[in-house]
Amino acid sequence: MKFEHFALNVPDTRAHAAWYVAHLGFAVARQQTEAPYTTFLADSTGRTVVELYSNPNAAMTDFPSQHPLVFHFAVVSTDARADRTRLEAAGATFFLEAAQPDGSMLIMLRDPWGVALQLCQRAKPF
Numbered sequence: 001m002k003f004e005h006f007a008l009n010v011p012d013t014r015a016h017a018a019w020y021v022a023h024l025g026f027a028v029a030r031q032q033t034e035a036p037y038t039t040f041l042a043d044s045t046g047r048t049v050v051e052l053y054s055n056p057n058a059a060m061t062d063f064p065s066q067h068p069l070v071f072h073f074a075v076v077s078t079d080a081r082a083d084r085t086r087l088e089a090a091g092a093t094f095f096l097e098a099a100q101p102d103g104s105m106l107i108m109l110r111d112p113w114g115v116a117l118q119l120c121q122r123a124k125p126f
Helices: 013-026 080-089
Strands: 004-008 027-031 039-042 050-054 071-076 093-099 107-112 116-121
Touching: 013 027, 013 039, 013 050, 013 107, 080 093, 080 107
Parallel strands: 004 050, 071 116
Antiparallel strands: 027 039, 039 050, 093 107, 107 116
C-alpha cells in the first residue's frame, strides 16, 4: 500500500486551504464548492495530500488547546528562520525553536487556526 491522504475537520475549510496554498505552496488537487467544502491539497511534490473539510456533524479537534506533539504538519524548509518570519507575518504564531544535535533546525508554529506546523530544516533530508 501507499499513503493517499490524511484528513482534518476544520471550522473554515475555504480560508484554511487558501492560507496553505498562499503560504506553504500547497496546490488544490481537488475541491468541492459546496458544504462541507472538501478540499484536497497536495504538497509541491504531489506525493503527500491533506484533505480539509468542514462538517459540523463530526467532532472538530481543538487544535489550539493541544500540545503540538499530539499532531502537527511537518514541512521541509531550506531556511526555517526566514520561513518562520514570513509565516508569522501571515498570521502564524511561534511555539518553539529546537536546534538538533545533527545540525537540523526544527521550528514549531501554529497556523492562524491553531493547527501545529513544524518547519524542518534537516541537516540530512529524508
